[in-house]
Amino acid sequence: MRQIALSTLFIAAIALFTASPSYAWDDVGHKITGYIAWQRMSPAAREKVVKILRSAPEDSHLSTFFLPYGPQSDEAKKLAYFMLVPTWADIVRDRTFAVRYEKYHHGNWHYDDTFWKLENGKVEFLSGFEEGGQAVPRLVEFEKVIIDPMKTDAEKAIAIAWIAHLTGDIHQPLHTSARVTDLEPKGDQGGNLFQLTPQGTPRDQALNLHWYWDSIVTRNIPYDNGFCDDEYVKSIAEAMMRAYPFEAERAKLTLGKYPDWQTENFQYAPTHVFSPDLKRFETPSDEYRRKAYRLAERQLAVAGYRLGETLNNVFGK
Numbered sequence: 001m002r003q004i005a006l007s008t009l010f011i012a013a014i015a016l017f018t019a020s021p022s023y024a025w026d027d028v029g030h031k032i033t034g035y036i037a038w039q040r041m042s043p044a045a046r047e048k049v050v051k052i053l054r055s056a057p058e059d060s061h062l063s064t065f066f067l068p069y070g071p072q073s074d075e076a077k078k079l080a081y082f083m084l085v086p087t088w089a090d091i092v093r094d095r096t097f098a099v100r101y102e103k104y105h106h107g108n109w110h111y112d113d114t115f116w117k118l119e120n121g122k123v124e125f126l127s128g129f130e131e132g133g134q135a136v137p138r139l140v141e142f143e144k145v146i147i148d149p150m151k152t153d154a155e156k157a158i159a160i161a162w163i164a165h166l167t168g169d170i171h172q173p174l175h176t177s178a179r180v181t182d183l184e185p186k187g188d189q190g191g192n193l194f195q196l197t198p199q200g201t202p203r204d205q206a207l208n209l210h211w212y213w214d215s216i217v218t219r220n221i222p223y224d225n226g227f228c229d230d231e232y233v234k235s236i237a238e239a240m241m242r243a244y245p246f247e248a249e250r251a252k253l254t255l256g257k258y259p260d261w262q263t264e265n266f267q268y269a270p271t272h273v274f275s276p277d278l279k280r281f282e283t284p285s286d287e288y289r290r291k292a293y294r295l296a297e298r299q300l301a302v303a304g305y306r307l308g309e310t311l312n313n314v315f316g317k
């Protein structure tokens, strides 16, 4: 069974590290969101959601992530499964599974960018750009699917997987931001064009601002054994829930108001992401990294709460 678990993670790892633009949170970030959501979900919601996910279309491979064997309790198996579900939308980026890729991968669903520039120290919003991403309209659409009694469980499974992923994505400020500069007149693609390594660094060693933020959790808390296991994810997620308890965040969750979630996360782009100490072609300071992590902690906790409560509202009764 270990082998199956590892191969699943391996597929996920390949999907994540053959990195291309517009990834949001690495698999650690998405698993944290899944873990926190699960803590909020009622027994009824957990039962229903797992049952629906396991009815996913076979060609999506979504149901195969559930590992029914092994010594763990049923509850632990369901949690391990649910933590993988938010990573599925990145796993389907893998082109070696051509059918799955063609049918389920949608690059522009992972973000919803506000175009902006800094003019005399002030944020100026810009319009007229072609592609700003689809995350918000997709969240709206998929919520309609999961509440619709006429939809099949197979349709709802895909909808839940996307909601689980996009709820996480939209809490990464660089998935809501396209900064326009003289160097990036069409926008910086969520910081993908903003390099943090010196000019001329070979592509496979280059680091850009987008990936820096996606992987901010492991930058601050590296794997203790070189491997991202669920215990590692769990300990980080628990710390985030202690730092930002549900009761303190509850009033701000604005469930179903997806444009507001986008606005909330965008506001951190000019202040926390492109803070004055950030320099192109330079490694951000330790202070910048710690500040970025503090923001990510809160946003991941809130993303988990929002996901859990959204699923509770639909499936918890």
Ligand SMILES: [Zn+2]
Pocket (backbone or CB within 6 Å): 022, 023, 024, 089, 090, 110, 165, 169
């Ligand atoms: Zn994504």
